[in-house]
Amino acid sequence: xxxHGDNTERAVGLLRQYQANLTSPQEQALKTSVGKVSAILGSxxxxxxxVKEMQYSYIYQ
Numbered sequence: 001x002x003x004h005g006d007n008t009e010r011a012v013g014l015l016r017q018y019q020a021n022l023t024s025p026q027e028q029a030l031k032t033s034v035g036k037v038s039a040i041l042g043s044x045x046x047x048x049x050x051v052k053e054m055q056y057s058y059i060y061q
Contacts, residue, residue: 008050012042 015038022031040046 008041008047012038015041 015034019031019034019038
């Protein structure tokens with residue numbers, strides 16, 4: 001199932017909301033990891049890879 005940019009934007013938004021709710025000292029490692037994942041999903045490189053994946057899935061259907 002191809003991933004679409006809108007879904008990625010929604011996922012990044014949800015991850016950032018979740019990250020904002022992580023406030024206890026025990027959750028700091030998780031907060032850092034969630035921040036890294038949301039940064040990767042929101043990066044231009046990841047978005048370009050999504051475009052390529054959608055192109056290939058269209059070609060090879």
